Amino acid sequence: MAIKDFDDIFQHIGGFGRYQMILFAASCVLNVFVVFVYFGQIFMTLTPPHWCRPLAPLLRLNLSELELKALTIPRHHNGRDFLSCSRYDVNFTQVVESNLSWPDPTWPVTSCTDGWTYNFSLYYPTITSELDWVCDEDWRPALAQSLFFVGSMVGSPSLGWAADAWGRLPIIVFSNLLGAVAGIASAFSSSFVMFAALRFIVGLTYEQHYIIAYILLLEYVGSGYRTVMANAPVMTFLTLGLCTMPWMAWGLAHWASFALLIHGLQFVTILCICVIPESARWLLGKGRVDQAVAIITRAARVNRKALSPEALQEFKDYAESMAREADQPRVTTLSLLKTPVLRRRFILVCLMWMVMTVAYDGHTRNSENIGYDAFLSFTIAGAVEFPADVLTMVTTEWLGRRHTTVGSLVLSGLVALSVALVPEDNTVVIMGLAFTGRFLITMTMNVGHQYPVEILPTVARGQGMGTMQTLGFLSAFASPYIVYLSKYGSFLPYVILGAITVLGGVACLFLPETLHEKLPDTLEDGENFFSGQTLCYNPCAARSKARDPEVKEMKATGQDNMAFEINNV
Numbered sequence: 001m002a003i004k005d006f007d008d009i010f011q012h013i014g015g016f017g018r019y020q021m022i023l024f025a026a027s028c029v030l031n032v033f034v035v036f037v038y039f040g041q042i043f044m045t046l047t048p049p050h051w052c053r054p055l056a057p058l059l060r061l062n063l064s065e066l067e068l069k070a071l072t073i074p075r076h077h078n079g080r081d082f083l084s085c086s087r088y089d090v091n092f093t094q095v096v097e098s099n100l101s102w103p104d105p106t107w108p109v110t111s112c113t114d115g116w117t118y119n120f121s122l123y124y125p126t127i128t129s130e131l132d133w134v135c136d137e138d139w140r141p142a143l144a145q146s147l148f149f150v151g152s153m154v155g156s157p158s159l160g161w162a163a164d165a166w167g168r169l170p171i172i173v174f175s176n177l178l179g180a181v182a183g184i185a186s187a188f189s190s191s192f193v194m195f196a197a198l199r200f201i202v203g204l205t206y207e208q209h210y211i212i213a214y215i216l217l218l219e220y221v222g223s224g225y226r227t228v229m230a231n232a233p234v235m236t237f238l239t240l241g242l243c244t245m246p247w248m249a250w251g252l253a254h255w256a257s258f259a260l261l262i263h264g265l266q267f268v269t270i271l272c273i274c275v276i277p278e279s280a281r282w283l284l285g286k287g288r289v290d291q292a293v294a295i296i297t298r299a300a301r302v303n304r305k306a307l308s309p310e311a312l313q314e315f316k317d318y319a320e321s322m323a324r325e326a327d328q329p330r331v332t333t334l335s336l337l338k339t340p341v342l343r344r345r346f347i348l349v350c351l352m353w354m355v356m357t358v359a360y361d362g363h364t365r366n367s368e369n370i371g372y373d374a375f376l377s378f379t380i381a382g383a384v385e386f387p388a389d390v391l392t393m394v395t396t397e398w399l400g401r402r403h404t405t406v407g408s409l410v411l412s413g414l415v416a417l418s419v420a421l422v423p424e425d426n427t428v429v430i431m432g433l434a435f436t437g438r439f440l441i442t443m444t445m446n447v448g449h450q451y452p453v454e455i456l457p458t459v460a461r462g463q464g465m466g467t468m469q470t471l472g473f474l475s476a477f478a479s480p481y482i483v484y485l486s487k488y489g490s491f492l493p494y495v496i497l498g499a500i501t502v503l504g505g506v507a508c509l510f511l512p513e514t515l516h517e518k519l520p521d522t523l524e525d526g527e528n529f530f531s532g533q534t535l536c537y538n539p540c541a542a543r544s545k546a547r548d549p550e551v552k553e554m555k556a557t558g559q560d561n562m563a564f565e566i567n568n569v
Contacts, residue, residue: 016225023229370490455514
């Protein structure tokens with residue numbers, strides 16, 4: 001049988017033609033949506049500068065805003081900034097009329113009993129300012145954002161199961177539409193409970209509305225083009241989304257309008273029904289050969305390729321063999337924990353995923369607390385994604401997966417820890433260190449999506465990745481609270497993130513190197529593969545392996561990235 005693998009059909013229909021370019025465009029759009037859904041909530045819950053609203057009688061004294069603040073608001077210990085949650089507790093009218101010198105730092109203070117005044121010169125009304133989630137209520141934005149990840153923990157396994165049962169395409173459309181409806185509804189939130197519940201529902205849809213489409217689209221690209229299909233949309237459109245989204249929020253000048261826009265755009269995914277095909281691999285696994293053949297035939301027609309009856313018959317024969325394999329007993333995540341070597345590796349990759357998730361999310365959220373302008377800081381931090389993506393592609397192929405992971409994690413942690421050594425008023429240096437840490441943790445995120453798939457055996461790769469994603473969301477639940485600690489010291493989030501990433505990087509030293517190595521397929525392979533490596537194994541010093549016939553053939557024909565062989569999302 002000429003067709004022994006699904007990828008063999010690309011010899012007949014084209015591995016990257018017009019059909020794949022349509023899917024490439026869809027992938028670019030989905031990369032923008034994932035930015036909106038994941039990071040958009042940051043700009044809905046920004047906290048504008050604020051201080052205690054002056055008492056009503058003071059408004060009749062004909063004082064300027066600066067004079068009112070100087071009279072009523074204590075200053076920070078640095079002598080420059082005004083406190084946000086305290087005011088003096090004296091008879092201000094009597095003080096002004098007595099012509100005494102004011103303010104007096106010895107005056108008693110109290111809380112903001114008459115509410116707050118917000119400065120919207122660089123900001124805009126957010127749900128935080130509209131519902132006064134500040135001072136004693138400032139825990140509410142962090143909890144609402146954390147509930148987003150609780151939703152993701154629930155949605156990832158449940159929608160993943162639904163994708164296995166009902167198909168990839170229906171879940172892509174359903175999850176986007178559900179997220180759109182919940183996101184639009186959140187724009188009308190009038191209470192914390194309503195907003196938090198709707199963020200939970202949006203979180204339910206987050207992972208599956210993107211990752212299922214990511215894998216599905218890559219199934220229709222020849223192996224020689226998968227690196228481009230996987231990385232180009234991320235490097236360009238995800239970065240573009242990160243850089244433009246803050247200014248969309250700033251231009252709309254209201255959190256509700258921003259929510260309506262970013263979630264309303266998700267309704268565009270209805271067009272996926274006409275553009276994106278169902279997963280042919282899933283169809284074959286369900287025995288729906290005729291539908292898979294129809295998709296393959298259409299792809300050949302769009303690519304202007306002649307698909308012979310002989311090739312179609314060979315494809316059908318391959319499909320029948322896949323159906324027979326699907327009847328074999330299934331391996332579960334628990335199978336990865338039954339043997340010592342595989343168990344250790346699985347625990348380590350789960351730890352790696354949790355560390356990089358909480359660190360990346362923490363660095364991203366903390367962008368609003370560095371620099372002079374939260375919008376500019378977020379844009380610069382987003383722009384570093386592009387060079388980080390490019391450098392990751394280079395280092396993973398030259399230094400290897402393990403060295404790239406360990407190096408980026410440890411260096412990111414050390415850079416974050418060094419923020420604590422910089423004086424708080426040295427904003428430029430802190431921004432430089434923060435962006436460097438973000439650059440390095442972005443590298444970890446990029447290699448981290450590929451590395452575990454090359455370590456876990458094929459038979460348990462799908463469920464293993466699903467478990468890792470759920471644990472990642474569990475760790476991300478903590479990131480808003482880590483950022484929240486900045487109210488007690490701007491350096492605290494970086495100290496915590498730095499310690500976590502350094503320890504995680506050291507732990508990753510005990511993972512195997514997969515560069516130029518045959519990847520495991522069975523549980524037995526997962527237990528035995530890479531067993532000859534030492535802790536100090538360096539792929540750079542093993543370049544002579546390239547002279548081996550097997551490696552020569554791999555470099556000549558291209559090695560499939562096994563991340564795209566996942567059948568169970």
